[in-house]
Amino acid sequence: MRIRTVMSLVGALALSLVSGCAQGGAAGSGANTVTYWLWDANQLPAYQACAKGFERKNPELTVKITQLGWADYWTKLTASFIAGTEPDVFTDHIQKFGQFADLKVLEPLDGLGIDDAAYQSGLGANWTGQDGHRYGAPKDWDTVALFYNRKMTEDAGLTADQLNSLAWNPKDGGTFERTIAHLTVDKNGTRGDEPGFDKDNVRTYGLATGGAGDSDGQTTWSPFTASAGWNYTDKARWGDRYAYDSDTFQSVVDWYFGLARKGYLAPFTDYTDGANPANAQVASGRAATAFDGAWMISTYYGTKGLDVGTALTPVGPSGKRATMMNGLADSVTKNARNKDGALRWVRYLASDACQKTVGSYGIVFPATPDGTRAAVAAYGKKGIDVSAFTGPVTDRQHARTFSFPIADYAADVYALMRPAMQDVYANGAPVSGLTRTNDQINFLLGQ
Known part of the structure; x- marks a missing residue:
């Protein structure tokens, strides 16, 4: 094989x-x-x-x-x-x-x-x-943090301390979902947590879309799956089996993309093929916040007319916040x-x-x-304060850092997971369908 x-x-x-x-x-x-x-x-x-x-x-x-x-x-x-x-x-x-x-x-x-x-x-x-x-x-x-438009967060009555203290869970979304909802504004000026909010006619989404996340979800769902205690494979490096069939993974992904169904997360079509990256959505006022990587710091802070801040990823059910720590060589x-x-x-x-x-x-x-x-x-x-990116690297008591999955057949895994995750996000396909995709992936690994 x-x-x-x-x-x-x-x-x-x-x-x-x-x-x-x-x-x-x-x-x-x-x-x-x-x-x-x-x-x-x-x-x-x-x-x-x-x-x-x-x-x-x-x-x-x-x-x-x-x-x-x-x-x-x-x-x-x-x-x-x-x-x-x-x-x-x-x-x-x-x-x-x-x-x-x-x-x-x-x-x-x-x-x-x-x-x-x-x-x-x-x-x-x-x-x-x-x-x-x-x-x-x-x-x-590099690590991942939450970039935010300061004017929008201040208009919504949110402080930097509040944004750095968010928590989430897959049942009701916690303070993170409530914050994203509050930052969402429809075309009539109604916020996502107010009566009469029109989720089908949104002017500003609380959270920018970074796409479906493909097989790793680096700047999309990975801070949530990892802070829920999930791992890509059965080993830290060179795993023998992927775990996209995990109940934990599927429940978190269902909640995360559910934010789009509620109107708080920008729709998949806003990012098709990366034509409108998250930083462009924040810069244009289409979104108030975006998860993005440290490699984008200069881009966000260098955008004319945009006053931007950064916050830590939210704390999850594991009791820790999480961020992918990717290292090049x-x-x-x-x-x-x-x-x-x-x-x-x-x-x-x-x-x-x-x-x-x-x-x-x-x-x-x-x-x-x-x-x-x-x-x-x-x-x-x-x-530029970069503590939202550097803090989790040294604060292992309250934060978890993790790597891209290191395993064989990465290109094949990507090719299988990319359309499957897009189907969940764009078409509302049930997350249970990811079990079949996971079986195909593990077949490649001989499992």
Whole structure:
């Protein structure tokens, strides 16, 4: 089953992508050049600065950085492995790790001497494959918080302390649902918690839509499923069985998408294919709040005319609040043309020297504690309080952080869960139907 799935994936990509993506890639890579790919344009200046620092220490080497948009990045990267034009080093995502490990296109990094204890908890261990080898050097991390339009929350009589103290449950929604309802306003000016509210003609939704959440729900339902005590798989890493058939998962998802049926959560059509992201809904006044990731901090706070604040995710039935803590890494390709230079560059990227440089730009939270502190200070100079994102990482007594599911067949799981979750959200399909989808997923895993 594993071979057949991987081979079909490679075959499909080879047919559809190579013809358009075979040029470029590792062009220019060689004995004196290290090619490096990343997707975030906001981070490009920071890594250009790191490259200069690296080149000063290694004057015989030059780092050539290529930045691509998120969608193009993964399409072209996967195609480059097939065409033999892959970069020496690339920014890796935990969702893609299993696929690349299966295809055996990553170089083990065990010889770099990376100590997991030198990074924020959990970030290093996530990049160890099932074979026990390390394939990623910790790079940065992000969490999820609640962005809100200050004018709208103040008009609704809500304080920052109240927004940071919300709680929820799947029965009546708790103070979180009541708050979202109160922030919802129909076209007659009636709030969602007032008599006469017209849920079919809403002017401003209490909560923006981030889509159906697909297989992970990072900025949609995951803060709720996790704070209810649910886990994606039966193991923290490389699980053998997914749990989308869980009563807990299905009850939480039913409640969450039920907010749309009540008129408090913007409808699925507001986000179809990501054409109208959550930040745009808040900026336009279509929504008062939105769950979003730390990578969007600069976007929200940089939006002209928008006075924005951030709050912690709400406390759930488990007694804790929860947020996904996603950590990116830098990986070396198996067929890197400059293997020695690539390994040296990745070791430098994971060092405090580079991570503090990146942190000083106030764009992302680097993986080392010193790098994180540099980022917090940089955000502070911009007048941005990021404690809603950093707090849960250190306050393990009251908060739970968790990772994307780390398991085989991530692409297949996504392909199966995406339409199933959209059907629940957009068409009101019963959540019990997710049990059948879960059975299909676990069949792939041999369960």
